[in-house]
Amino acid sequence: EVQLVESGGGLVKPGGSLRLSCAVSGFTFSLYHMNWVRQAPGKGLEWVSSISSNNDYIYYTDSVKGRFTISRDNAKNSLYLQMNSLRAEDTAVYYCARALEPHNWFDPWGRGTLVTVSS
Amino acid sequence: QSVLTQPPSASGTPGQRVSISCSGSSSNIGSNFVYWYQQLPGTAPKVLIYRNNQRPSGVPDRFSGSKSGTSASLAISGLRSEDEADYYCAAWDDSLRGVVFGGGTKLTVL
Numbered sequence: 001e002v003q004l005v006e007s008g009g010g011l012v013k014p015g016g017s018l019r020l021s022c023a024v025s026g027f028t029f030s031l032y033h034m035n036w037v038r039q040a041p042g043k044g045l046e047w048v049s050s051i052s053s054n055n056d057y058i059y060y061t062d063s064v065k066g067r068f069t070i071s072r073d074n075a076k077n078s079l080y081l082q083m084n085s086l087r088a089e090d091t092a093v094y095y096c097a098r099a100l101e102p103h104n105w106f107d108p109w110g111r112g113t114l115v116t117v118s119s
Numbered sequence: 120q121s122v123l124t125q126p127p128s129a130s131g132t133p134g135q136r137v138s139i140s141c142s143g144s145s146s147n148i149g150s151n152f153v154y155w156y157q158q159l160p161g162t163a164p165k166v167l168i169y170r171n172n173q174r175p176s177g178v179p180d181r182f183s184g185s186k187s188g189t190s191a192s193l194a195i196s197g198l199r200s201e202d203e204a205d206y207y208c209a210a211w212d213d214s215l216r217g218v219v220f221g222g223g224t225k226l227t228v229l
Binding site: 101105107 | 121151154165205215217218
């Protein structure tokens with residue numbers, strides 16, 4: 001069974017840092033592009049970042065450029081999101097999602113991990 | 120303000136056909152595939168339509184997608200109570216170099 005499990009969320013003060021992880025199983029992780037998508041409370045979906053299967057291509061939404069870093073460890077079947085200089089507007093549930101095509105077709109998604117940025 | 124524009128809400132009665140629109144531009148829908156995601160209350164999103172009009176296995180044929188120019192739409196026929204959810208369109212944007220989502224449409228089955 002294909003599974004994605006996020007972890008690392010929590011409460012952090014503005015300006016703080018957090019590292020999210022996504023552990024995957026049930027498929028050959030090294031063959032797929034991976035993504036982070038977030039959803040602020042009561043709001044819609046917002047794509048955050050993507051990374052190609054072999055790290056050749058990395059993209060970020062403008063609002064996190066310079067603050068967030070996506071990475072992966074194919075040997076550990078894990079995806080990461082290092083989040084620095086966090087702001088209140090980064091408060092959201094963060095989902096990791098496998099991309100069945102380079103730039104979309106997100107399937108499946110993890111259950112998400114909640115990040116709350118508040119003093 | 121989302122790059123892709125969807126109506127915030129839609130509704131229908133059981134058995135009806137409803138359609139949800141998604142409007143974009145030449146840099147996203149106009150030049151790339153459109154995808155539709157369904158998010159049931161309290162759950163993670165799930166893909167409903169890929170490459171404009173293709174259904175993954177397991178998605179009922181009551182769901183269909185179409186695209187014309189810089190707009191796309193999702194149609195749901197034979198509406199059922201379990202279709203009550205939020206629906207999002209998405210596409211790659213060549214100018215932004217990223218995936219853009221619509222703001223989402225909340226579907227209510229009356």
